[in-house]
Amino acid sequence: MRAWVVRAGENGQREHAALEEGVLLVGWHELGDLSDVPTREDIKAAVAAAYPDEGPYTVGNWTGQLYRFVHEIQPGDFVVLPLKSWRVAVGRVTGGYEHQAESADGPRHIRRVEWLVKDIDRQSIQPDLLDSMGSLLTVFELSRFAAAERIAALAEGKPDPGRPDADEFAASLTEPVKLYEEVRRRAADEPLTLSIRDFLAVWGVQRRYPAAVEQIKNDLDERGLVTVPPFTEGSIDSKIAVLAGGAEPDASGASAVTRFTDTSVVSDMIAGVYDSLQRLLGRDGGEPETETQTVAYRVSNLESANRMPEFVRVGAGLKTAMTLMVLRGYSQLPVLDEDGRLRGVVSWESIGRAHLADPRASLEAATVRGQEADRSDDLLDWIGTIQQSGFVLVRDHDHKVCGMITASDLTVxxxxxxxxxxxxxxxxxxxxxxxxxxxxxxxxxxxxxxxxxxxxxxxxxxxxxxxxxxxxxxxxxxxxxxxxxxxxxxxxxxxxxxxxxxxxxxxxxxxxxxxxxxxxxxxxxxxxxxxxx
Structure with missing residues (x-):
């Protein structure tokens, strides 16, 4: 069982028809019947022919959405329709793809759906699931945070049960004083860790505005606390540790921050912690960095930079890479070694060049150099590269691949x-x-x-x-x-x-x-x- 969002047009213009007729409707009226168009490449060719003035990015993006609508959405799946009233309808898909060549408003691409509930108040949906529904795409899957099970609960008239991995303890930290008490109670080898989202909620804020950042930093400084990495870095769902940075040294002469540096928690729990600690301690040759100095739009602020991409290992067959690329509709795949470090990228272009030289070319022959950005890099420095090549890989503090940013991510x-x-x-x-x-x-x-x-x-x-x-x-x-x-x-x-x-x-x-x-x-x-x- 899967859950999808299918919008009723940019301004909800197909909303009434969708609810009254029990259907999902998407645009792309210039396209004909896609019932006998079996592959993604075939749909791509049809889109390119129907919209000859559109560039490769738009054609690829539309192809992905139409492929999902025609082939990936299955009867029994749940579907969410955001409404102009700022309420939400939820239904269950009951039929396959259909093309209606003749209708009152022209040709239509539809899927039959049984609407189970048509007036869910957004207030009953947790913020993380609402955020997932916020994509500008017309057709996309809700795949994170057990979305399908939560949509099923909403369809039964129940409130959103929330993320199954939600930090119930973090939710109990309803004010700064409770956070301070918990940090003081814990030993250095058992630091308080929580997401930046939950950390901000302690102060009753949802976004890192300068005024909120300044207030939180002043409160932390007053209490002798520090977050590692700085709470101003990373995506809002990144994990941080809250430490008693101002506490006096222990019997060994080490501070809480240094003791934390020396534990395995650093590598096991929080990506990027070590580099941030070095900056906090001034060990990189520069001045220690404060949290207010780190407010910038980092590579790590993009969700895709923190989501491991699919890949192939060094030594795999070229057929393996090609099969995965076709199945997923990818234009390229990273090639990683056994330690998770980048050894190159294989793309349709590099495969074509390798086959021109040798029809029996191996994955190694089709692998070309790939560009890597560090999670802490300024995103603006990489926009040109992403626009030119279509993507950039992201590495963590151990130089292991931890994400990939594409031109599509930038557009969204x-x-x-x-x-x-x-x-x-x-x-x-x-x-x-x-x-x-x-x-x-x-x-x-x-x-x-x-x-x-x-x-x-x-x-x-x-x-x-x-x-x-x-x-x-x-x-x-x-x-x-x-x-x-x-x-x-x-x-x-x-x-x-x-x-x-x-x-x-x-x-x-x-x-x-x-x-x-x-x-x-x-x-x-x-x-x-x-x-x-």
């Missing part, structure tokens, strides 16, 4: 990062237009300080916060003419203002759908009141 990350800004920009544009159309300039100028009033020529010169002051005035609210509750609207506007301000501060952690919900709701309200494009 870009979409996740840009979406909140686009949403807020549309809110501002709609407010500006309505205010300019319906409120005289003299009343717009009245909400700004007198010394600035002469420089205000339209609503475009207002700050976001000024709209709240402007629309509090009864005369201005009446001029807008909206038949909605003023108090609720102004509260939503203020919440959006705070969200917008937080976006202006760097954080290596993505904004989740749940965090976007208030701004998305305000935008939907504005679209309803002002339906112009």
């Amino acid at each position: 990350q870009f979409g996740i990062r840009v979406r909140p800004f686009v949403l807020v920009e549309e809110i501002e544009q709609r407010l500006r237009r309505v205010v300019d159309q319906r409120i005289p300039l003299d009343r717009i100028r009245a909400v700004v300080p007198a010394r600035r009033a002469s420089r205000v020529n339209s609503a475009a010169n207002l700050t976001f916060g000024a709209y709240g002051h402007l629309l509090k005035v009864p005369e201005n609210w009446a001029a807008i003419g909206w038949a909605i509750d003023q108090e609720y609207f102004l509260a939503a506007l203020e919440e959006c203002r705070q969200f917008r301000n937080s976006l202006m501060h760097f954080s290596p952690d993505p904004v989740t759908d749940d965090q976007l919900l208030p701004a998305q709701g305000l935008l939907e309200l504005l679209r309803s009141m002002d339906p112009q494009n």
Whole structure:
């Protein structure tokens, strides 16, 4: 049993038909019937022919989604449909792929589904599962954190049971003082370890904004604590240890941090800990690095950099590599030695070149040099390489491969990062237009300080916060003419203002759908009141 997300269009335009007819619907209307298109390469050829203006990345991405929809999704699998209402529908797939050449809205690619529940409140879904649903793809699998079993529970009307490996103890650390007490209680060889996500939750925050980072660092410094690696590095689900870094040395003259360095816990529990410890101790020849200095967008901030890719071992047959690449739809595979270190990469291009020289070429002959990024590298330094070659391998502190970043990963990350800004920009544009159309300039100028009033020529010169002051005035609210509750609207506007301000501060952690919900709701309200494009 597997679980999938199949969206009803970028803006949910196929949502009503999907729920009413009991089907999953995807776009790509220029494509014909895919029932007799058996392989991924065949689908790729069909996509390329139907959309000749699209580049290799887009064709490959669309191919993967269509292959999943046509061949990988099976009857009995669960499917999730995110709704425009910010609720969620869950169903069970009941049939195979179908193509409807004639329908009211044109050709359609469909799968039959029995909707088991159509109105699940997102509040009943744990943040990690909501995050997994946040991909911008139309068709993708929910495969992490026992997603299928959790979706099955939601389908039965039960709340999300959460991750089976969830750290119940971490959940009990509901305030900083409890964290301090637990660190003090533990011996140096049994450090407190938890995910960065759970660590931030102790302070009631979900993302590493500069203000939150500064507060947490000050609290740790005050208590003589340190996190290893720094909590500002790695993905939000990376593990860290919390140590009594300021405690006096033990009988051997060693600090808690040094004692931790000398234990096997370093290599066994936390990837990248050793390198971080060296920086903290100043052993790399430079100044000890503080946590506020390490706020940057590292390679390790991408989830794929911390997920071991599929690979072949040195000495395997070339047929093995080719078979795996076809089965998984990969363009390349890393070749690793017995210690997990990179010995090269095999790709369709390198295989083709090797076969031109020798039709019986071995894996070794088809293996070419692969580029490796360190987990602690600045991601920006590698974007050009990833764009040019399509991927880069990631290594840990032992120089073992621990992940791979592809151009697709960058594209998804870009979409996740840009979406909140686009949403807020549309809110501002709609407010500006309505205010300019319906409120005289003299009343717009009245909400700004007198010394600035002469420089205000339209609503475009207002700050976001000024709209709240402007629309509090009864005369201005009446001029807008909206038949909605003023108090609720102004509260939503203020919440959006705070969200917008937080976006202006760097954080290596993505904004989740749940965090976007208030701004998305305000935008939907504005679209309803002002339906112009």
